[in-house]
Each structure stands twice: as structure tokens, then as C-alpha cells.
Amino acid sequence: MEYDEPLFFKVMQYAANADRDVVDMVSGNPDWEPPQALRDGLHEYADADIEDFQYPPSEGLRELREEIAERRNVSVDQVVVTNGAGEANYLAMARAMERDAGDEIILTDPVYPYYPGKTTMLDGEARFVPTERDGSLDPAKVRDVASDDTACIVVNTPNNPTGAVYGRETMEELVAIAEEHDALLVADEVYDHFDFSGRFESALTIDSEHRVVVTSYSKSMAITGYRVGYAVFPDSHVKAAKTRHMLVNVTGSRPAQQAVLHALRNTDADYYEETRAMLRERIDAFTDALDAAGAEYSRPDGAFYVLARFDDFPGTLDNVYTLIDEAGVAGMPGEAFGTARDEWIRFALVTPRAEEAAARLADYF
Amino acid sequence: MEYDEPLFFKVMQYAANADRDVVDMVSGNPDWEPPQALRDGLHEYADADIEDFQYPPSEGLRELREEIAERRNVSVDQVVVTNGAGEANYLAMARAMERDAGDEIILTDPVYPYYPGKTTMLDGEARFVPTERDGSLDPAKVRDVASDDTACIVVNTPNNPTGAVYGRETMEELVAIAEEHDALLVADEVYDHFDFSGRFESALTIDSEHRVVVTSYSKSMAITGYRVGYAVFPDSHVKAAKTRHMLVNVTGSRPAQQAVLHALRNTDADYYEETRAMLRERIDAFTDALDAAGAEYSRPDGAFYVLARFDDFPGTLDNVYTLIDEAGVAGMPGEAFGTARDEWIRFALVTPRAEEAAARLADYF
Numbered sequence: 001m002e003y004d005e006p007l008f009f010k011v012m013q014y015a016a017n018a019d020r021d022v023v024d025m026v027s028g029n030p031d032w033e034p035p036q037a038l039r040d041g042l043h044e045y046a047d048a049d050i051e052d053f054q055y056p057p058s059e060g061l062r063e064l065r066e067e068i069a070e071r072r073n074v075s076v077d078q079v080v081v082t083n084g085a086g087e088a089n090y091l092a093m094a095r096a097m098e099r100d101a102g103d104e105i106i107l108t109d110p111v112y113p114y115y116p117g118k119t120t121m122l123d124g125e126a127r128f129v130p131t132e133r134d135g136s137l138d139p140a141k142v143r144d145v146a147s148d149d150t151a152c153i154v155v156n157t158p159n160n161p162t163g164a165v166y167g168r169e170t171m172e173e174l175v176a177i178a179e180e181h182d183a184l185l186v187a188d189e190v191y192d193h194f195d196f197s198g199r200f201e202s203a204l205t206i207d208s209e210h211r212v213v214v215t216s217y218s219k220s221m222a223i224t225g226y227r228v229g230y231a232v233f234p235d236s237h238v239k240a241a242k243t244r245h246m247l248v249n250v251t252g253s254r255p256a257q258q259a260v261l262h263a264l265r266n267t268d269a270d271y272y273e274e275t276r277a278m279l280r281e282r283i284d285a286f287t288d289a290l291d292a293a294g295a296e297y298s299r300p301d302g303a304f305y306v307l308a309r310f311d312d313f314p315g316t317l318d319n320v321y322t323l324i325d326e327a328g329v330a331g332m333p334g335e336a337f338g339t340a341r342d343e344w345i346r347f348a349l350v351t352p353r354a355e356e357a358a359a360r361l362a363d364y365f
Numbered sequence: 366m367e368y369d370e371p372l373f374f375k376v377m378q379y380a381a382n383a384d385r386d387v388v389d390m391v392s393g394n395p396d397w398e399p400p401q402a403l404r405d406g407l408h409e410y411a412d413a414d415i416e417d418f419q420y421p422p423s424e425g426l427r428e429l430r431e432e433i434a435e436r437r438n439v440s441v442d443q444v445v446v447t448n449g450a451g452e453a454n455y456l457a458m459a460r461a462m463e464r465d466a467g468d469e470i471i472l473t474d475p476v477y478p479y480y481p482g483k484t485t486m487l488d489g490e491a492r493f494v495p496t497e498r499d500g501s502l503d504p505a506k507v508r509d510v511a512s513d514d515t516a517c518i519v520v521n522t523p524n525n526p527t528g529a530v531y532g533r534e535t536m537e538e539l540v541a542i543a544e545e546h547d548a549l550l551v552a553d554e555v556y557d558h559f560d561f562s563g564r565f566e567s568a569l570t571i572d573s574e575h576r577v578v579v580t581s582y583s584k585s586m587a588i589t590g591y592r593v594g595y596a597v598f599p600d601s602h603v604k605a606a607k608t609r610h611m612l613v614n615v616t617g618s619r620p621a622q623q624a625v626l627h628a629l630r631n632t633d634a635d636y637y638e639e640t641r642a643m644l645r646e647r648i649d650a651f652t653d654a655l656d657a658a659g660a661e662y663s664r665p666d667g668a669f670y671v672l673a674r675f676d677d678f679p680g681t682l683d684n685v686y687t688l689i690d691e692a693g694v695a696g697m698p699g700e701a702f703g704t705a706r707d708e709w710i711r712f713a714l715v716t717p718r719a720e721e722a723a724a725r726l727a728d729y730f
Contacts, residue, residue, distance in 0.1 A: 027419075027420075029420060030415075030419070031415065032415070039411045042407060042410070042411035043408060043411045045407070046408045047404065050397070051394075053399055053587065053588045053589075054395070055392075055394060055589045055590050083448055083614045084614070084615055086612075086613070086614055087613060087615075090613050114612065114615075118612050121608075121609065121613075222415065222418065224418075224419045224420045225417070225618070225620075226418065226618055226619060227616065227617065227618040228618075244486065247451075247455065247479065247482050248452060248455050248613060249448045249451055249452050249455075249592070250451035250452075250479075251592065252618070253590070253591055253593075253617070253618030254591060254621075255590075255618070255620040255621050256619075256621070
């Protein structure tokens with residue numbers, strides 16, 4: 001299994017070099033505006049005193065951590081501001097592995113490819129649990145695989161690539177399994193602002209020394225390049241996580257943290273609601289056209305991806321290239337996300353041309 | 366041995382809470398202006414298209430890597446832009462350790478405390494080589510300690526805390542020792558713009574598959590909080606280092622990279638020369654006053670720290686607190702940097718009040 005980004009680049013480059021117009025639905029890069037207050041915050045910071053150009057505290061700007069703690073109803077001491085959710089997941093998984101409490105990491109299939117990549121880097125052994133056809137995760141299947149060799153369980157909800165939102169009962173069960181086997185449940189909630197089902201509830205509401213919650217501003221503020229995320233660790237693990245963060249990165253980048261802090265304080269709920277409304281429209285338009293194309297698909301409860309399956313057209317890299325050349329639509333091959341969805345192709349709704357893309361697919365199939 | 370930053374914070378906090386005026390010479394945070402073009406670059410970026418707010422390539426903005434490659438006369442493929450020199454050192458040391466080519470890491474004493482911290486995190490065993498009284502490193506002593514258990518040799522030149530600049534012959538010898546034992550020599554050159562001796566030469570000029578060069582813009586542009594650094598890896602190690610960088614951090618923060626790119630292109634040599642001239646004046650003033658105080662000290666050939674030794678006043682944390690309370694000068698205890706300089710106190714020349722601080726020391730002793 002290749003890591004996410006190289007395969008992204010490969011497909012995106014192929015699409016860019018195509019001899020025709022292509023609707024790019026490959027990456028998870030938002031195509032909408034960040035909050036205006038983010039740009040304002042960056043301007044303001046560019047004129048700041050030189051002290052503000054020096055190291056912030058290793059665990060992140062104090063004011064940013066206080067904003068986060070207040071909004072999430074957690075202790076400020078538990079919050080570690082990281083270089084995006086990518087680093088937050090790494091810190092959580094590394095913490096799980098360094099305790100001599102097993103070396104297996106339970107992941108779902110389909111899976112966000114960075115998780116198995118990190119597992120390998122940490123000398124862990126990945127154990128995959130297939131999700132249901134509708135994308136939901138049956139905790140009983142996780143329980144079957146879990147043992148005292150389990151160091152960590154990593155789930156992503158709302159989910160990339162399936163669009164599933166795991167309900168509260170599922171998350172409670174996962175936390176219970178982690179507790180039974182002295183494992184850490186890592187809940188990666190980077191799509192927490194993109195719940196269309198009304199069922200999403202952060203795992204922060206489940207009190208346990210065995211769950212870590214990870215999120216970032218990459219998607220919610222449309223700033224994947226800023227690298228501002230955070231993890232909320234239980235008391236018994238936060239010190240070790242902060243030490244690793246300091247030894248790997250010293251601290252995160254301050255211009256981005258300052259801009260996010262300003263945006264957090266000066267952006268109202270409308271911004272997020274408007275983004276969701278826009279994505280709902282894209283989902284409707286795209287899935288209507290997929291109906292017309294006779295494709296099977298999963299209507300996302302959250303996040304902004306649609307998995308679609310076309311008869312006799314499995315989700316291989318070759319078929320993705322064929323779609324680029326012959327239909328003018330670029331997606332991600334399902335085989336990039338494991339074996340469970342290798343018949344499928346993932347389309348990211350990060351273009352205003354989603355409806356046009358679906359019409360092209362309908363024409364082609 | 367505690368890590369650098371927590372002890373920094375401890376001492377800085379003690380100084381801030383003191384009942385009197387204190388000259389702060391604790392941290393390595395520059396107190397001078399960044400290049401104007403850095404602020405301009407940040408303003409320009411704040412108004413950029415939304416595509417520029419998304420993920421840069423994992424290994425860093427292409428244009429930034431090209432600027433670096435051209436200036437350093439290396440292949441662009443060898444350049445990995447990192448979250449400061451901190452991450453670059455981590456990537457290099459982790460790469461050295463993951464090859465099954467030994468688990469010992471040779472460090473100097475005195476040592477920059479992050480290196481032993483990273484060594485422990487990587488399950489390595491630190492072997493310390495004492496430097497000479499003038500701060501220079503005798504490669505023969507490194508050779509005595511090196512063996513096929515040596516995975517890595519980490520040196521910092523110009524050196525924090527001694528101010529020593531290792532000459533070309535020393536660096537050639539260290540590379541040769543690394544080659545003999547299949548180790549990686551990591552040359553941390555973050556103070557490369559602060560050479561007062563004229564003897565500094567980057568290890569990049571020594572061609573070898575066994576040396577990694579690390580540096581950053583934190584000190585040269587007075588932006589320790591931006592976290593933009595880079596490593597130049599040999600061909601045989603760069604791919605593995607890029608993979609780890611991607612799996613840990615995905616990529617570095619883009620606002621900071623864009624600002625640094627703009628500053629690199631639009632800052633002339635005068636900026637760096639003026640900073641050096643200012644630091645030379647501070648060194649002169651501070652060491653003249655130390656002479657008056659009857660202290661032993663090392664006049665730095667590079668970087669911006671002065672180690673000073675006062676009779677019957679060893680460099681303990683307690684004595685540093687005493688100096689804060691009774692002399693109104695805050696430095697870092699020499700014992701923070703290992704055993705070799707535990708009689709000494711390090712003063713960072715990051716304040717225009719360096720001369721005043723030295724006068725206070727002269728009064729006190």
C-alpha cells in the first residue's frame with residue numbers, strides 16, 4: 001500500500017498532463033475560502049513585535065490552547081497543538097506503542113493510508129477490520145481482533161473515504177475495548193465540522209484514560225497547508241506526548257497558530273454552516289448524476305468524499321487513468337485505501353464542477 | 366539531564382518573577398529585527414489565492430528548495446524542508462538509527478541538550494566526547510570512542526554553548542570516521558551565518574554519502590518561531606528521510622515557508638553583515654567587562670553565546686538563581702549542557718544590555 005500523498009500526486013500529475021479538460025476530484029484540498037479573519041490575523045501578525053516571531057511554547061500558543069480548552073470543555077493541560085492532525089496522530093500512535101502494552105495497531109479497511117504508513121514506521125503490526133458496506137464499523141468485529149497485543153485502535157469519524165459517521169454507541173464500545181486491553185483509542189475527527197447526519201458526537205464526551213482525540217483546522221478553515229491541529233490526551237499520557245512533540249518538532253509554526261487564533265475568535269457559526277450547505281448541494285448534485293449513471297455509491301453522512309462503484313470497472317489506478325483520459329474526471333482509486341473498496345473510486349467534492357463531473361461519468365458509462 | 370527548553374522556561378520564569386530588574390541572557394531567541402522582506406512576504410501571502418493555503422509538497426515548496434539548492438550548490442532532490450532544525454536533526458538521527466548499523470550516537474560534552482534527548486527517544490545510547498577547554502573538538506578522541514556500534518555522530522558548529530568553530534580538517538576527519546564505521550555524521554550548522562573567525566566552512570563542501578547537513582532560518586533571519594529549516598541528505602538516505610518526514614508531519618507550515626522564500630529572494634548581504642557587526646560589538650563589550658570582573662571566559666568564534674567561569678561559583682541552577690536575585694543577570698547553568706562545563710554559566714548575547722549585564726557581574730564578583 002502506498003502512502004496517500006505520493007499516489008495523490010501521481011494521479012493529479014496524470015490529470016494535469018492529460019490532453020483534455022479534466023475535473024479534479026482527487027485531493028482532499030478544500031477549494032473554498034478560509035475565514036476572512038484568518039487572512040486578517042496573518043496581516044496583523046506580519047506587523048507584530050519581534051518577540052512574537054520567536055518560539056511559542058512547545059505545546060502551542062497559550063491563548064490558542066485556552067480557546068481550544070474552553071470550546072472543547074477539557075483541561076488546557078491536556079491540549080497539545082501540533083503540526084496538523086498528521087503529527088497529532090503520530091504522537092498518539094507513538095505513545096500507544098512505547099508503553100510495552102502490545103505492538104498491534106487495529107485499523108479499518110478501507111483505511112486512510114497514512115495510518116498503516118505510521119504503523120510500519122513505528123514497528124507496529126497492522127490488523128485490519130473490514131467495515132460494513134454502508135461504511136459503518138461493527139465494534140464486535142474490532143473486539144474479535146483485539147487482544148493484549150493491541151497497543152492502539154485508530155478510527156476516523158466522519159470517515160475518509162467512506163463518509164460514514166460512527167455513532168456514540170460505536171465509539172463507547174471502542175473505548176471499552178481499548179480499556180479492556182490497555183490500548184489507546186485514537187479518534188481522528190478532522191472532519192468534525194462536516195457532519196450532515198446530525199449523529200456525530202466527539203469522543204471527547206467519553207471520559208477515559210484510554211482515548212485520544214485528534215483534529216485540525218485544515219479542513220474546517222480550508223487551510224491544509226497551515227499545519228495547525230491538536231490532540232487532547234488523557235492526563236496519564238499527555239506529558240510523554242508533549243516530550244515527544246518537543247524532541248521531534250520543538251514547537252509548531254507560529255504565524256499559522258497566530259492566524260488560526262485570530263480566526264477562531266472572529267469567525268461566527270455562519271462560516272461553517274455555509275460551507276456545509278455548499279457541500280450538501282454538491283453531494284445532492286453529484287449523487288443525482290451518479291443515479292443517472294447507474295452507479296452504486298455511498299451517500300456521505302460526513303466529510304466530503306463519495307465512493308462510487310461502476311459495473312465491471314474496478315477502482316484500479318489504470319481505470320482511474322482511463323476515466324481521466326476518456327471521461328475527463330479524476331478520482332482516487334479505491335485500492336489506495338486497502339482491499340475492502342478496491343472495486344470503488346473515491347471522488348472528493350472539492351470543486352464547483354461536481355455536477356458536471358457526474359454528468360460526464362453518466363455519459364461515459 | 367533535562368531538555369533545553371523546560372530548563373530555559375524555568376530560568377526565564379524565575380527571572381521574570383524576580384523582585385528587581387534583570388537582564389535576560391537565557392534563551393537563544395534573537396532580539397533583532399527579521400528582514401523587512403520577511404514581513405512583506407507574509408503580507409503578500411495573506412492575500413494569496415486559496416490554492417496557496419493548501420498543502421505544499423511534503424518535502425517543501427518547490428521554489429524554496431530550488432533557491433536552497435542553488436545557493437548551497439547541491440541537487441534539489443537532496444533538500445528536505447523541515448519544521449526547523451529540530452525536525453531536521455531528528456530525521457537525520459532517526460535515519461542513522463534505523464539502518465541496523467549500530468545503536469550508539471556520539472555527542473560532544475558540553476552538548477546541546479536536545480541531542481541526548483533525541484538519542485534517548487530513538488533508543489540510542491549516547492557516548493560523550495569531551496571538547497577541549499577552548500571548545501575545539503579533537504577528532505582523535507572521537508575516533509577512540511567510535512566503533513561499528515556507532516550509528517551517528519552529531520556535532521554543532523559554530524557551537525552552542527562554547528562558541529567554537531570546528532575547522533575544515535576537523536570536519537573532514539569526522540566524516541572519515543563516519544565512513545569507516547558506516548555511521549552518519551550530522552553537522553548542525555544553525556549558526557552558519559554567525560562566524561566571526563572566518564574559519565567556518567559548511568560540511569556540504571565535503572562530499573560523502575555519510576554526512577548530513579542541517580540548518581535553519583531561525584537564527585539567521587531572527588525567526589525561531591517560524592520553524593523553517595532544512596537538511597541536505599546524501600542520495601542514499603534522502604528517500605527514507607522524506608518518507609519519515611511525511612509520516613510524522615505530512616509537510617511543514619506554508620505561511621512560514623512562503624515568507625522565508627520571499628525574504629531569501631529580497632534580502633541582501635548587508636542584513637546579515639549588520640547583524641554580525643552588532644553581535645561583534647556585544648561580544649567586545651561583554652568580554653571587556655568580564656575581564657574587569659576577573660572571570661575566565663571563551664571569546665566566541667561563532668554563534669552568540671559566551672561561557673564564563675567565576676571562581677568558587679559553579680554553574681548550578683542555584684547559583685544562576687543567585688545571580689538573578691543579587692546581580693540582576695540571568696544566564697543558563699553550565700550543568701544544563703553536560704558535565705564538561707558545569708563550572709560555567711552561559712550568557713546569550715540577545716539583548717542590547719549585554720555591557721550593562723557584564724558591569725553588574727563585575728560589581729557582584
